[in-house]
Amino acid sequence: MNMSIDVARRILETSKQRARELRSPVSIAIVDAGGHLVLFERMMSPYGWATGGISIAKATTAVMFNQSTDAVAQWGSGIPGFASSLATMTQGKFIMAAGGWPIRFGGATIGGIGVSGGNAPGRDDEIARAGLAAAEAMAQAISASQPSMPAVPAQPPLPGVSQPYMQQPLSAPHPPIQPTPVYPSVPQPPASSQDFPPGTNYLAPDKDYPSNEETGSFDQFSESRREGNHDSAE
Numbered sequence: 117m118n119m120s121i122d123v124a125r126r127i128l129e130t131s132k133q134r135a136r137e138l139r140s141p142v143s144i145a146i147v148d149a150g151g152h153l154v155l156f157e158r159m160m161s162p163y164g165w166a167t168g169g170i171s172i173a174k175a176t177t178a179v180m181f182n183q184s185t186d187a188v189a190q191w192g193s194g195i196p197g198f199a200s201s202l203a204t205m206t207q208g209k210f211i212m213a214a215g216g217w218p219i220r221f222g223g224a225t226i227g228g229i230g231v232s233g234g235n236a237p238g239r240d241d242e243i244a245r246a247g248l249a250a251a252e253a254m255a256q257a258i259s260a261s262q263p264s265m266p267a268v269p270a271q272p273p274l275p276g277v278s279q280p281y282m283q284q285p286l287s288a289p290h291p292p293i294q295p296t297p298v299y300p301s302v303p304q305p306p307a308s309s310q311d312f313p314p315g316t317n318y319l320a321p322d323k324d325y326p327s328n329e330e331t332g333s334f335d336q337f338s339e340s341r342r343e344g345n346h347d348s349a350e
Contacts, residue, residue, distance in 0.1 A: 119148040119219070119227035124155040126254060127219065127229060127247040134246035135159060135231075142233035142243055143167035146219070147175045149226050151209065160233060167233035169208065174216030174230030174240075176209040182225055185216035186241065215240030217248055221255045 124146040135142050141159035145168075148154050158168050177185050189212035192198045202210040216230040229247050234240040 119146070119154055121154065123251070123254065124227070127250050128155050128157060130250035131229070131231065131243050131247035132157065132159065135243045138234075138236075138239060138243070140233070140235045140239045140243070142231050142240065143171040144243070144247075145171040145175045145230045146247075147172070147179055147228050147230075149179060151176045151179050151228075154227065164233050170211060170213070170232035171215070171230040173203075173209050173211040174213065174232060175228040176206065176216075176230070177211055178216035178218045178228035178230065179225065180206075180210070182218050184214070184218075184241075185212060185230075186214040188212055189214070213240075214238070215244055217241075217244050219248065219251050221251065222259065 128144055128146060131144050135144075141164070143158040143160070143164065144156070145153060146155045153172060156168070156172065158164065160167070174185050177188060181188050192212050199210070199212050213232075215232055215234070216228060218225045219227040219229055229244050231240040231244040234243065
Protein backbone atom coordinates (compact mmCIF):
# COMPACT_ATOMS: atom_id res chain seq x y z
CA MET A 117 0.00 0.00 0.00
CA ASN A 118 1.24 3.48 -0.88
CA MET A 119 0.82 6.71 1.04
CA SER A 120 -2.33 8.27 -0.45
CA ILE A 121 -3.67 11.73 0.29
CA ASP A 122 -6.66 10.21 2.12
CA VAL A 123 -4.45 8.20 4.47
CA ALA A 124 -2.21 11.21 5.07
CA ARG A 125 -5.20 13.45 5.80
CA ARG A 126 -6.58 10.94 8.32
CA ILE A 127 -3.25 10.80 10.14
CA LEU A 128 -2.88 14.58 10.07
CA GLU A 129 -6.35 15.24 11.47
CA THR A 130 -5.83 12.78 14.30
CA SER A 131 -2.51 14.41 15.22
CA LYS A 132 -4.08 17.87 15.10
CA GLN A 133 -6.85 16.73 17.41
CA ARG A 134 -4.31 15.54 19.96
CA ALA A 135 -2.38 18.82 19.65
CA ARG A 136 -5.55 20.78 20.41
CA GLU A 137 -6.20 18.63 23.47
CA LEU A 138 -2.71 19.41 24.74
CA ARG A 139 -3.03 23.10 23.82
CA SER A 140 0.14 22.77 21.81
CA PRO A 141 -0.04 24.22 18.29
CA VAL A 142 2.59 22.46 16.18
CA SER A 143 3.70 21.92 12.62
CA ILE A 144 2.91 18.49 11.17
CA ALA A 145 4.50 17.01 8.03
CA ILE A 146 3.74 13.70 6.34
CA VAL A 147 5.97 12.23 3.64
CA ASP A 148 5.78 9.09 1.51
CA ALA A 149 8.24 6.17 1.48
CA GLY A 150 10.61 8.15 -0.74
CA GLY A 151 10.70 11.15 1.61
CA HIS A 152 8.54 13.33 -0.64
CA LEU A 153 6.14 15.69 1.08
CA VAL A 154 2.51 14.57 0.87
CA LEU A 155 0.74 16.80 3.40
CA PHE A 156 1.81 19.63 5.67
CA GLU A 157 0.10 22.01 8.11
CA ARG A 158 1.42 24.63 10.48
CA MET A 159 -1.06 25.23 13.29
CA MET A 160 0.72 28.25 14.81
CA SER A 161 0.68 30.46 11.75
CA PRO A 162 2.04 33.11 11.43
CA TYR A 163 4.36 32.25 14.33
CA GLY A 164 6.76 29.36 14.65
CA TRP A 165 8.12 29.66 11.13
CA ALA A 166 11.12 27.39 11.92
CA THR A 167 8.93 24.49 13.03
CA GLY A 168 7.76 23.86 9.47
CA GLY A 169 11.20 22.90 8.13
CA ILE A 170 12.00 20.96 11.31
CA SER A 171 8.84 18.85 11.04
CA ILE A 172 9.67 17.98 7.42
CA ALA A 173 13.23 17.05 8.42
CA LYS A 174 11.90 14.80 11.21
CA ALA A 175 9.53 12.96 8.85
CA THR A 176 12.29 12.51 6.25
CA THR A 177 14.80 11.26 8.83
CA ALA A 178 12.30 8.70 10.15
CA VAL A 179 11.80 7.29 6.65
CA MET A 180 15.52 7.42 5.87
CA PHE A 181 16.46 5.17 8.80
CA ASN A 182 13.09 3.42 9.22
CA GLN A 183 13.00 4.25 12.92
CA SER A 184 12.06 7.09 15.18
CA THR A 185 14.20 10.22 15.21
CA ASP A 186 14.66 9.79 18.94
CA ALA A 187 16.30 6.40 18.34
CA VAL A 188 18.51 7.91 15.62
CA ALA A 189 19.60 10.65 18.05
CA GLN A 190 20.58 8.08 20.69
CA TRP A 191 23.09 6.24 18.51
CA GLY A 192 23.94 9.03 16.06
CA SER A 193 25.06 11.48 18.74
CA GLY A 194 28.11 9.32 19.44
CA ILE A 195 29.40 9.65 15.86
CA PRO A 196 31.45 12.83 15.36
CA GLY A 197 30.21 14.92 12.46
CA PHE A 198 27.34 12.54 11.70
CA ALA A 199 24.49 15.04 12.09
CA SER A 200 26.18 17.88 10.23
CA SER A 201 27.26 15.62 7.35
CA LEU A 202 23.79 14.14 6.85
CA ALA A 203 22.14 17.56 7.11
CA THR A 204 24.44 18.88 4.40
CA MET A 205 23.95 15.91 2.08
CA THR A 206 20.15 15.99 2.44
CA GLN A 207 19.95 19.80 2.15
CA GLY A 208 18.65 20.23 5.67
CA LYS A 209 16.21 17.28 5.66
CA PHE A 210 17.99 15.42 8.46
CA ILE A 211 17.72 16.16 12.16
CA MET A 212 18.30 14.25 15.39
CA ALA A 213 15.40 15.29 17.60
CA ALA A 214 12.34 13.49 18.94
CA GLY A 215 9.06 13.88 17.08
CA GLY A 216 9.57 11.82 13.87
CA TRP A 217 8.19 8.30 13.27
CA PRO A 218 7.88 5.94 10.28
CA ILE A 219 4.32 5.09 9.22
CA ARG A 220 3.79 1.37 8.61
CA PHE A 221 0.94 -0.59 7.07
CA GLY A 222 1.07 -4.35 7.51
CA GLY A 223 4.73 -4.22 8.52
CA ALA A 224 5.75 -2.20 5.43
CA THR A 225 6.91 1.41 5.75
CA ILE A 226 4.77 3.64 3.53
CA GLY A 227 5.88 7.03 4.84
CA GLY A 228 6.77 9.10 7.88
CA ILE A 229 5.35 11.78 10.17
CA GLY A 230 7.21 14.67 11.77
CA VAL A 231 5.96 17.03 14.48
CA SER A 232 7.71 20.16 15.74
CA GLY A 233 6.78 23.04 18.03
CA GLY A 234 5.54 21.25 21.13
CA ASN A 235 5.52 23.53 24.19
CA ALA A 236 6.69 20.80 26.58
CA PRO A 237 9.19 17.96 26.53
CA GLY A 238 7.78 14.90 24.80
CA ARG A 239 4.83 16.73 23.22
CA ASP A 240 6.06 16.26 19.67
CA ASP A 241 6.39 12.51 20.16
CA GLU A 242 2.96 12.23 21.80
CA ILE A 243 1.24 14.10 18.98
CA ALA A 244 3.03 12.02 16.34
CA ARG A 245 2.10 8.74 18.05
CA ALA A 246 -1.55 9.76 17.96
CA GLY A 247 -1.31 9.88 14.18
CA LEU A 248 0.40 6.47 14.18
CA ALA A 249 -2.49 5.01 16.17
CA ALA A 250 -4.87 6.23 13.48
CA ALA A 251 -2.75 4.59 10.81
CA GLU A 252 -2.76 1.28 12.69
CA ALA A 253 -6.55 1.43 13.06
CA MET A 254 -6.91 2.00 9.33
CA ALA A 255 -4.60 -0.93 8.56
CA GLN A 256 -6.62 -3.25 10.79
CA ALA A 257 -9.89 -2.11 9.21
CA ILE A 258 -8.55 -2.71 5.71
CA SER A 259 -7.25 -6.18 6.58
CA ALA A 260 -10.55 -7.11 8.24
CA SER A 261 -12.58 -6.00 5.22
CA GLN A 262 -10.60 -8.17 2.83
CA PRO A 263 -12.19 -11.63 2.44
CA SER A 264 -9.95 -14.49 3.35
CA MET A 265 -9.29 -17.22 0.84
CA PRO A 266 -11.17 -20.41 1.66
CA ALA A 267 -9.05 -23.40 2.43
CA VAL A 268 -8.99 -26.03 -0.29
CA PRO A 269 -10.05 -29.40 1.14
CA ALA A 270 -7.68 -32.26 0.61
CA GLN A 271 -8.85 -34.70 -2.05
CA PRO A 272 -8.80 -38.39 -1.15
CA PRO A 273 -6.54 -40.54 -3.31
CA LEU A 274 -8.22 -42.25 -6.23
CA PRO A 275 -8.26 -46.03 -6.20
CA GLY A 276 -5.64 -47.59 -8.42
CA VAL A 277 -3.70 -44.33 -8.84
CA SER A 278 -0.17 -44.22 -7.50
CA GLN A 279 0.98 -41.42 -5.24
CA PRO A 280 2.78 -38.42 -6.69
CA TYR A 281 6.52 -38.52 -6.94
CA MET A 282 7.03 -36.14 -4.01
CA GLN A 283 4.98 -38.39 -1.75
CA GLN A 284 7.10 -41.42 -2.41
CA PRO A 285 9.45 -42.38 0.42
CA LEU A 286 12.95 -41.06 -0.01
CA SER A 287 14.46 -44.40 1.01
CA ALA A 288 12.92 -46.40 -1.83
CA PRO A 289 15.06 -49.43 -2.78
CA HIS A 290 17.10 -49.14 -5.93
CA PRO A 291 16.65 -51.70 -8.74
CA PRO A 292 19.13 -54.61 -8.65
CA ILE A 293 22.33 -54.11 -10.58
CA GLN A 294 22.41 -56.19 -13.77
CA PRO A 295 25.45 -58.52 -14.11
CA THR A 296 28.02 -57.63 -16.74
CA PRO A 297 27.65 -59.94 -19.78
CA VAL A 298 30.57 -62.24 -20.51
CA TYR A 299 31.41 -62.57 -24.22
CA PRO A 300 33.27 -65.67 -25.67
CA SER A 301 36.91 -65.18 -26.50
CA VAL A 302 37.96 -64.83 -30.15
CA PRO A 303 39.76 -68.02 -31.38
CA GLN A 304 43.42 -67.57 -32.30
CA PRO A 305 44.61 -68.54 -35.84
CA PRO A 306 46.34 -71.96 -36.15
CA ALA A 307 50.12 -72.18 -35.93
CA SER A 308 50.58 -74.19 -39.21
CA SER A 309 48.70 -75.21 -42.31
CA GLN A 310 48.07 -78.64 -40.87
CA ASP A 311 45.72 -77.19 -38.30
CA PHE A 312 43.35 -75.86 -40.99
CA PRO A 313 40.43 -78.06 -41.99
CA PRO A 314 40.42 -79.58 -45.50
CA GLY A 315 39.46 -77.19 -48.29
CA THR A 316 40.87 -74.09 -46.54
CA ASN A 317 43.17 -71.82 -48.53
CA TYR A 318 46.26 -70.99 -46.56
CA LEU A 319 49.33 -69.04 -47.66
CA ALA A 320 52.33 -71.15 -46.57
CA PRO A 321 55.87 -69.78 -46.35
CA ASP A 322 57.91 -69.42 -49.52
CA LYS A 323 59.78 -72.69 -48.98
CA ASP A 324 56.55 -74.69 -49.27
CA TYR A 325 55.64 -73.29 -52.68
CA PRO A 326 56.41 -75.60 -55.63
CA SER A 327 57.26 -72.50 -57.63
CA ASN A 328 60.56 -72.32 -55.73
CA GLU A 329 61.65 -75.65 -57.23
CA GLU A 330 60.63 -74.48 -60.68
CA THR A 331 62.66 -71.38 -60.22
CA GLY A 332 65.69 -73.48 -59.27
CA SER A 333 65.29 -75.70 -62.36
CA PHE A 334 65.05 -72.66 -64.61
CA ASP A 335 68.25 -71.26 -63.17
CA GLN A 336 70.07 -74.55 -63.79
CA PHE A 337 68.76 -74.66 -67.36
CA SER A 338 69.94 -71.12 -68.04
CA GLU A 339 73.39 -71.90 -66.67
CA SER A 340 73.81 -75.04 -68.80
CA ARG A 341 72.67 -73.18 -71.91
CA ARG A 342 75.25 -70.47 -71.39
CA GLU A 343 77.93 -73.08 -71.02
CA GLY A 344 76.82 -74.79 -74.28
CA ASN A 345 76.95 -71.55 -76.20
CA HIS A 346 80.39 -70.89 -74.87
CA ASP A 347 81.72 -74.30 -76.06
CA SER A 348 80.29 -73.89 -79.53
CA ALA A 349 81.87 -70.52 -79.85
CA GLU A 350 85.26 -71.95 -79.12
